[in-house]
Amino acid sequence: MGVLGRIWLVLILVFLYAPILIMAMMSFNESQFYQLPFKFSLNWYEALASNDAIKTAAIRSVLIAIATTVIATTLGTAASIALFRYSFPGKRVLQVLLFPPIAIPWLITGTAMLIFFFGIGLGRGTPSVLIGHVALALPYVIVVVSARLATFDPTLEEAARSLGASSWTVTMRVTVPWILPGIIAGGLFAFAVSFDQFVVSYFLSEPGDATLPVLIYTSIRKGFTPEINAVSTIIIVISMAIMLLAARFSNFGGDR
Incomplete structure (x- = not known):
């Protein structure tokens, strides 16, 4: 990479992360109005x-994210294996509809x-929020697990079946261990998508029973305080840690 390319990369990184760093720094500033000089x-x-x-909303967000992760990862893994193993009419259309x-x-x-x-009578509430989060997280799980399955050798399953293993045994003893890094990465993506989700949560949450992102939004509308900086910093740290773990398990960066 040339000098100009490196300068351009640095400028992009500054553009992306400077606001986040300033926000995190101000969460440790003594002044409520961002007065300088900075006092830790x-x-x-x-x-x-x-x-x-905030603590109640955070707990609710974590519980919904955990439930979303379990459901989306289970359904997404099963769907990915089915799409990998079987050919059926409309398979290509179904794969396209995942995106x-x-x-x-x-x-x-x-x-x-x-x-x-509202049309089916379910209305707003936790069940609707959970279903909405699962619907959003499911495609991410399927994409990540399917990418891992693309490296799997089908002859391993054939060999296991030739030795008398049932389909369930083949899945649990041969296929799942191979795609486990993809399953973990997909689950981490599902957790991050659910925990950070604002729009769907805002539309589907009942009044007074909001998730953490929705509570942050309503708090800012009423009047901003540096507490929002503090909780936003914590969320960013957690989200980036989850994404780094997902990248590690899915090997997005490739082998060095």
């Missing part, structure tokens, strides 16, 4: 620790889900 303080993290509304939920803006998806859930 943990006041806003202490205030965050005593904020019951629109990723590409369609979440605002449109949230609106459509809200109309649909």
Whole structure:
């Protein structure tokens, strides 16, 4: 990479991460109004620790994200294996239909889900939020697990069957161990998509029972405090850690 290329890369990184770094730095600033010079303080993290509304919303977000991860990873892994093993009419169309939920803006998806859930009588609430999160996370799991399955040798399954192993045994003793890194990466993606999800949660949550991203949004509308910087910094650290783990298990960077 030439000098100009490196400069361009640095500028892109600065553009992407400078606002985040400034926000994280200001979460440790003593002043509520971002006055300088900077004075280190943990006041806003202490205030965050005593904020019951934020803690309740955070716990709710974590529980929904865990449930989403379990359901989406299970269904996504099963779907990926089925798409890998079997050929059936409409298979290509089904594979193509997995991508629109990723590409369609979440605002449109949230609106459509809200109309649909009211149409079937389910309305807003935790079940609707959970179903919405699973619908958004499922394509990510299928894409990641399918990418891992693309490196799998089908003759391993044939060899296991020739030795008398049942389909369940082949799946659990041969296929799943091979694709386990992809399953873990897909699960981490599902958790991150659910935990960070705002639009669908905003549309489908009941009043007074919001997830953490929705609570942050409503808090900013009422009046910004550096507590939002503190909780946003924590969320960013958790999300980046999850994404790094997902990249590690799925080997996005390739072998060195």
